[in-house]
Structures are given as structure tokens and as C-alpha cells.
Amino acid sequence: MVVRREGSFPAIAAATVLGKLGRLGRIVLTEPSMASLRTGRFDGKLVARLVSARPMAEVAEAITRIDEIESFTLVPAAYSPARAVPKGPAASLRIRTDRVEALFEDALDVMTTLRRLEARLEGAPGLSPERRDASSARVLSRRLYDGLVDVRLVSFETAAQRLERARGKRIAFSVRGRSLRIDRGALDGVVDPLLHMVRNAVDHGIETPSAREAAGKPAEGRVVVSLQRHGVRCRLTVEDDGAGLDPARLRQAAVAQGLLSAGEADGLSDADAFQLVTRPGFSTAKAPSPMSGRGVGMDVVKAAVDAIAGHLVIHAVPGRGTRFEILFGGGVSLVQTFLVRSDGDLYAVPSAGIARVVVLDEATATREDGRIHWTSGGDDIPLVSLQEALCRLAPDPGPTRGSVLVFAPPDGGRWGMAVDSIEGRRELVVRPLPGPLSSLLGYSGCAVLDDGSIALVIDPSGDDVPVRRDGSATS
Numbered sequence: 001m002v003v004r005r006e007g008s009f010p011a012i013a014a015a016t017v018l019g020k021l022g023r024l025g026r027i028v029l030t031e032p033s034m035a036s037l038r039t040g041r042f043d044g045k046l047v048a049r050l051v052s053a054r055p056m057a058e059v060a061e062a063i064t065r066i067d068e069i070e071s072f073t074l075v076p077a078a079y080s081p082a083r084a085v086p087k088g089p090a091a092s093l094r095i096r097t098d099r100v101e102a103l104f105e106d107a108l109d110v111m112t113t114l115r116r117l118e119a120r121l122e123g124a125p126g127l128s129p130e131r132r133d134a135s136s137a138r139v140l141s142r143r144l145y146d147g148l149v150d151v152r153l154v155s156f157e158t159a160a161q162r163l164e165r166a167r168g169k170r171i172a173f174s175v176r177g178r179s180l181r182i183d184r185g186a187l188d189g190v191v192d193p194l195l196h197m198v199r200n201a202v203d204h205g206i207e208t209p210s211a212r213e214a215a216g217k218p219a220e221g222r223v224v225v226s227l228q229r230h231g232v233r234c235r236l237t238v239e240d241d242g243a244g245l246d247p248a249r250l251r252q253a254a255v256a257q258g259l260l261s262a263g264e265a266d267g268l269s270d271a272d273a274f275q276l277v278t279r280p281g282f283s284t285a286k287a288p289s290p291m292s293g294r295g296v297g298m299d300v301v302k303a304a305v306d307a308i309a310g311h312l313v314i315h316a317v318p319g320r321g322t323r324f325e326i327l328f329g330g331g332v333s334l335v336q337t338f339l340v341r342s343d344g345d346l347y348a349v350p351s352a353g354i355a356r357v358v359v360l361d362e363a364t365a366t367r368e369d370g371r372i373h374w375t376s377g378g379d380d381i382p383l384v385s386l387q388e389a390l391c392r393l394a395p396d397p398g399p400t401r402g403s404v405l406v407f408a409p410p411d412g413g414r415w416g417m418a419v420d421s422i423e424g425r426r427e428l429v430v431r432p433l434p435g436p437l438s439s440l441l442g443y444s445g446c447a448v449l450d451d452g453s454i455a456l457v458i459d460p461s462g463d464d465v466p467v468r469r470d471g472s473a474t475s
Contacts, residue, residue: 014046020066024059025052064161067195095151097184104148108429111145112448114138145334152331153181156227159191163198163225170209170220171202177227182234183331189308190236190326193301197238197324198225200298205242205322215319217241233444233459234330239323245316247273257282274314278302309432329432329444337430337447338405339423339455342386348428348447348455349417355408360418365400374404374416381406383416386458390442407460417460430457 021027029049052059114137121131160175206212206221213219222241227234250273251265259279260268268276276282280299301324305312310328337348338357358364358374360383366375374381383404404416428447433440444459 017046017066018048021048021050021063024054024062025050027051067162100148100151101185104152107141107145107148108431111138111141111429114141149334152183152185154184154187156180156182156187159187159194160225162191162195171206172220172222173225174223175225180227180229182227182229183333186234186308186329186331189304190310190328193304193326194225194236194238196298196301196304198223200301201238201240201242201322201324205240205244207243229330234328236326236328237323239321241321244318244321245274245277245314246318247316250274250276254279254282271314274316275312277314278312331432333430335428335430335447335457337426337428337457339426340386340403340405340419341421341423342419346423346449346453346455347386347419348426348430348457349405349460350444350457351425353407353409353460354405355414356406357422358404358406358416360400360402360404362400372400372418374406381414381416383418385418389417389458389460405460417458428455428457 018027018030027048027050029047031047050059114134118131118134118138121128121134155178156175157178160178163173163175201223202221206223207215207217209219212221224237224239226237226239228237229235247268247270251260251268254260254276255262255265259276259282265273277298278301282299302312305326305328308328310326313325313327314322315325316322335348336351338351338354340347340349358376360372360374364374364376366373366380368380368382372383374383381404402418402420403422404418405422406414406416408414426449428449430445430447432445433443437443442459443456445457447455447457449455
């Protein structure tokens with residue numbers, strides 16, 4: 001059994017977890033030892049072995065309710081250490097995460113090196129032995145990559161099982177995207193903020209049955225958790241149909257708590273007012289509650305999202321509900337992309353979400369509301385240049401010649417990204433941007449090309465793209 005908590009995990013908290021496990025049976029082993037825990041020597045990871053006479057299903061259900069437990073394994077009472085080696089298809093092996101990461105990086109380097117080698121061998125006459133061996137090595141490296149990806153990927157179901165229903169309230173709870181598999185490191189990074197957002201929605205978002213009925217709502221509240229993948233990015237959403245957030249009340253609370261002056265509060269947009277709930281110490285609750293972490297606010301979520309270079313967006317309508325969205329990187333992945341050139345630079349754009357590629361010329365370019373549109377055969381698509389989407393240029397009407405990638409977001413509306421030219425399609429190994437670069441808007445990662453150069457990967461699903469979801473241009 002492995003218990004892990006990102007950041008500091010005091011020894012007293014570990015003892016609390018062991019106390020909960022002790023109610024289920026007898027703890028026969030802990031690493032570190034109980035003596036080490038009592039002296040405070042604890043690095044944040046606890047391994048415990050529990051022996052229980054209770055039915056396995058009952059023990060599993062009880063352990064699942066303990067949020068801090070990352071993983072556990074149950075075996076029948078007849079289990080014998082002498083016969084502990086699994087055989088057949090069910091055999092499994094525990095591997096340290098850092099070892100898998102190192103192997104994965106090596107596999108990616110091998111694939112990149114082989115692509116460069118094949119590029120240099122393209123001029124060799126016929127099917128030379130070198131080209132044949134390089135081709136075989138590329139197939140084997142891809143097989144190795146696919147196997148390591150399968151090891152890294154975990155189902156979102158593992159996180160969904162940890163979500164709890166509220167006590168004392170009638171909640172219809174649902175999780176969408178359970179079967180979606182994402183990088184284990186990325187999932188570990190969002191589990192804690194996900195749990196807190198759900199508890200926050202249950203505790204502060206959903207009204208009591210009597211209050212809901214008085215407002216003309218069903219007595220049973222609704223909380224929906226969903227995970228979607230957009231190319232190399234993932235979007236995690238927690239949505240409820242509760243009381244929502246009132247931006248006016250949030251501004252008043254910020255002023256009352258001394259976080260903002262009256263002038264600063266009046267100058268906040270509603271979107272910025274919603275972000276006030278992520279300020280340390282900010283709260284509109286009258287009393288703390290166990291379901292909300294005993295007074296710990298949404299600043300915990302914001303800090304966790306920042307730690308994984310994610311982006312937190314809050315939407316709310318007073319009396320109708322609140323939606324929290326976390327946009328984060330899905331880890332290293334192999335992505336089909338279009339290589340495009342804009343203003344002399346080469347970029348990669350994930351092909352997922354691109355509905356079509358069209359040519360922009362004087363015959364199809366029209367100007368409307370100060371912006372260029374591509375129009376043909378009844379289609380009318382607003383355009384934004386790639387440089388403007390990256391906020392590298394001030395809003396302008398856009399180009400009238402070049403190529404256009406047309407996006408069709410699942411939430412409706414179409415828009416196009418204008419580039420100078422399209423260099424071709426390529427399957428690239430996309431890695432997250434390192435260090436401080438990870439906070440740059442408009443990018444989802446980077447990739448090494450065959451010649452060794454680096455291409456930045458565009459994130460067309462970001463909220464910073466200056467075209468609204470309904471297809472109209474923003475100001």
C-alpha cells in the first residue's frame with residue numbers, strides 16, 4: 001500500500017492515515033518504521049501492509065474512501081510469500097517512475113536520431129543495406145515507444161474512483177471520459193486540485209434541497225466531472241448547477257477583507273472577479289466545513305495548477321451554477337501535426353481539430369467588421385493570423401493571401417488560422433516546454449525536427465486565441 005501527498009506530508013498526517021487503516025485490521029509493516037514516524041523523519045511516502053479478516057470488497061471500498069492512498073493491492077487470506085510470484089497474463093512488475101521516465105527519454109532520443117539518419121540516407125541509390133537497416137530500426141524503436149507509452153498511460157477511471165459524494169445533500173454525480181488514458185505524471189498533477197474542486201462544488205456550490213426547491217430547481221443537485229483531450233493538451237472540467245458565483249459579492253468580499261481597494265474592485269471584470277476565489281485567505285463562506293478542507297480555499301487549486309504549468313478558468317452564472325476548467329499538458333506524446341511557416345518561422349500545429357485546409361487569395365478574402373474572412377460556396381469563416389494568435393502582433397485585419405487551417409471546436413463555431421504556407425504533415429514527438437517557458441500562452445510544447453532544429457507547437461484550443469467560440473472575432 002502506497003500513500004503519497006505532493007509537497008510536505010507531516011508525520012502526524014501519516015499517523016492519522018495509519019489510524020484509519022488500523023480500524024480495518026492489523027498493520028504488520030510500515031516503511032518508514034513507526035519509530036521513524038514518531039521522530040518526524042518522513043520523506044512524504046509511506047508503504048504499509050495490512051492484514052484483515054474482513055471481506056476483500058469491504059476493505060477495498062473503505063480504503064478507496066481514504067484520499068491520501070495512492071495505490072493498494074489486496075490478496076486472498078491463503079496468500080503465501082513462498083508462492084507470491086505471479087504467472088501468466090496477469091503477471092505484473094512494479095517499476096520506479098523515474099526509471100520509466102529515463103527509458104522513455106532514451107526511446108525518444110533513439111527515434112529522433114533514426115529520423116535524422118534516414119534523412120541523410122535518402123540520397124543513397126536504391127534500397128541500400130543502410131537504408132534497410134535504418135528502416136527496420138525505426139520500426140523497432142516505434143514498437144519500443146508504443147510499449148513505453150502504454151506503461152506510462154493510466155485510465156482517468158483511477159482518479160474517478162476517488163471522488164466522493166457529499167454527505168447530507170442529494171447529489172447526482174457523474175464522470176465523463178473515464179476511459180481516456182493520459183500520462184501518469186500529468187494525472188498525478190491534477191488529482192489533488194480535482195478532488196478539491198469537487199468538494200468545493202459540493203460544499204459551497206450546491207444548495208440544500210429546500211433552498212433548491214425554493215429557487216425552482218430539482219431537489220437533487222448535479223455535479224459533472226469531465227476530461228477531454230485536445231491534441232497535446234487536456235481539459236478537466238468540474239461543473240455544478242448550484243448557486244453559482246456573484247461577481248458583485250466577490251468584489252465586496254475582497255474589499256471587506258482588505259485584499260483590494262474599492263477602486264481596484266470596481267475596475268475588475270467579471271472574469272477577474274471570479275479569480276478572486278483563488279486568492280489566499282479569500283472566502284465567502286460563513287463557517288469552515290470538513291468537505292472544503294476546513295477553511296482551505298481555492299488558492300490550493302490555483303497553486304497546484306500553477307505547479308503543473310496549467311491554466312485555470314472559472315465561468316459562473318449567479319443562481320445557475322459554476323464551471324471550473326483546468327487546461328494542462330498531457331505529457332510527452334506522439335502527435336500528428338501540420339508544419340506551417342509564418343513570418344519566416346516554422347511552427348507545428350496539431351491536426352486534431354482541423355476540419356479543412358483552404359487557400360486564401362484575393363477572390364476568397366473579404367473584409368467584415370475590421371477583420372478578414374475566408375468566404376467561398378456559402379462558407380464565411382473569420383480569420384486570425386498565427387502571429388496575432390500568439391499575441392506577437394496587435395489585432396489587425398489579417399493577411400489576404402496564404403493558407404488557412406480551419407478549426408471546428410466541439411463547442412460550436414468555426415474559425416481559421418492564417419499562415420504564410422504549409423510545409424507538410426509530420427508525426428512529431430511533442431514534449432512540454434521546460435521551466436519558465438511553460439507559462440507562455442498559445443503554445444503546448446516543442447518538438448525536435450529531422451534536421452535537429454526545434455519547432456514550437458501551437459495550442460489552438462487555448463482561451464487566449466482572439467476568436468470567440470461562436471466564431472466571431474474578439475476586440
